Amino acid sequence: MNHPNEIKLIIDDIPVEVPEGTSVLEAALSVDITIPHFCWHPALGKAGACRVCAVKVLEGSPRGVQMSCMLPAQDGMVVSTTDPEAVALRKGVIEWLMINHPHDCPVCDEGGECQLQDFTIAGGHGLRRYDGRKRTYTNQYLGEYIEHEMNRCIQCYRCARFYQEYAGATDFGVMGRGNMIYFGRQGDGPLESPFSGNLVDICPTGVFTDKTARFRARYWDYDLAPSVCPHCSLGCNITPAARYRELLKVIARRNDSVNGWFICDRGRFSNGAVNAPERPRQALADNRPVSCDEAMDALLERLTEFLELNGPASLAIVGSPRMSLEGNIMAARLRELLGAGTLSYFDDRLQAERTMEAASLLTTANAASLADVRKADLVAIMECDLLAEAPMMALAVRQAWRGGARVYVVGCDVPFDSAQGTKTLAERSRSPASPTHPGPDSVPPDRPDAPRTRPGAGCPPPLPAPGGARGWSGSRPGVCSRTRSHPATPRPVRGSATPRGQRCPHC
């Protein structure tokens, strides 16, 4: 479908136009008709697992009550979301889903921001009739960031699909079947994916909640503001949630051309610096509390004095590639204002030159957004450890790979599963390895009882790319196949084992 045809249908008397391949559920959402849904998620697609999105097809085929997430919109279709039959079915399904739910909203952190609450009420299930025994579970310790409460699960499979399919980690999933189903790890232990925090956002109920903000506030207590993550250069969109001037948690904010629906754990769980008591909150001049304006005036005064005394060449104004663009621009403004000083953003000349070179090649036409990367059919990663530098870019590359893209990692000793976002990298990204790339706050030491590496779990083979056998190029990607297979090479070169500093001679 290179040129998707527009489909015209009618939902609840509203004419809707959508591209071919759109589901009825999405078509309805596009005109702000919300049909309850749990298993369908825009980033994960459909699963047909929860049966709560029922609508009635009045005209078109198949007629009658259908699951709107599984039903492609068709020309001339007439759909009702308010038909008594569809409403009754949704109500019934929600009642089943609630049978095992503990109804513990008062002590659940999800309360107030819970899709299950919303859709239960929307579905008209307000009165419990079931008085039998409920299914109960033992919860797991999933690390310092995420709280597990399995009793609240409505088995929509979103978490397992996100964790394994979307994010490519293998230590969490779904066990059992039917009424004996369990979403968790094989045993207690910290979740290994560097994207695990998204379970909090993606679970429609309170099975996974942010442990770092446990029992601190309700949704309506928060000071919320749209914001941008400051922890790497990608600029994922976030919503920080604060209360009483303390940053309690960070929630992913949807931006389809940047981070989509998700953020990485570094972006989510690095509140420490913001809340640290040592963080300067008051401007001081000569150790005297002053207003910001006064402080700026004092700064300018002293800089002027300094320049008069020592000459314009004696001042360096230092930015950083890891500082926000705004901050770096302000550094340049300051130089303009003073008419003096040397601007410096890099710690060595080569880095500066390369950055200049790369930036000069960038045009509006060839610059790619994260959304473009997710849809790319070939990705070349040059001298970059994506998970350490910009985790969400690794997740974007993984989506490209899942769609059949070829991925090349050139010129660095990062194993190929970097872009795949699997656990090898999860571990590296979690460990507070280098000061410039801090992991999330308070990384707990590995618990001896929770082994992170299990046989066979270290380096899972790439998942077969949907729709064909194309996956990562070569069986052990990391370098291009030319490097690996050149007859002059005495034995296969492992992408991750090329000694540091050695360059591939083939191109």
Added chain:
Amino acid sequence: MIPEQLRQELKRRVADAVTPREAAVDVMKELQRHCGWLTDEAVAEAAVLLGISTLQVEELATFYEMIYRRPVGRNVIHVCDSVSCWAMGGETLLAHLEQHMGIATGQTTPDGAFTLLPCSCLGNCGNGPTLMIGETIHHRVTPEDARAILARAMDQGAP
């Protein structure tokens, strides 16, 4: 530890499959045949053979009813508790077996001869109630039939 010969045989089966995951059930069944049930070691072994994580093996193992993640008796009796068999007296059959063997569903007889498990659909809906012992399916099983089946299994299994 599993014998090297079995490991090589399983490796071959995995290599023959279109994707390793396809061979998962096969691998788990063979390991179970060898160990009596799918032990933790067998799960780890399967993970290595299939190139997936132990959790992913666990996902598959716990999905299938005839893969046992706990020790079972020498004979496992699966009694269908799906709707067709239930309508034909499956519930009575299960209760009868519990009483006859003196164990509850899910338990193993003290001599280790039998484990009694409920099971959803043995694909024999037209001939319910159905019971499976070992790999043999029995149709339209009455309580008397069930007792006879147990006695026969006892005889065959006797050392």
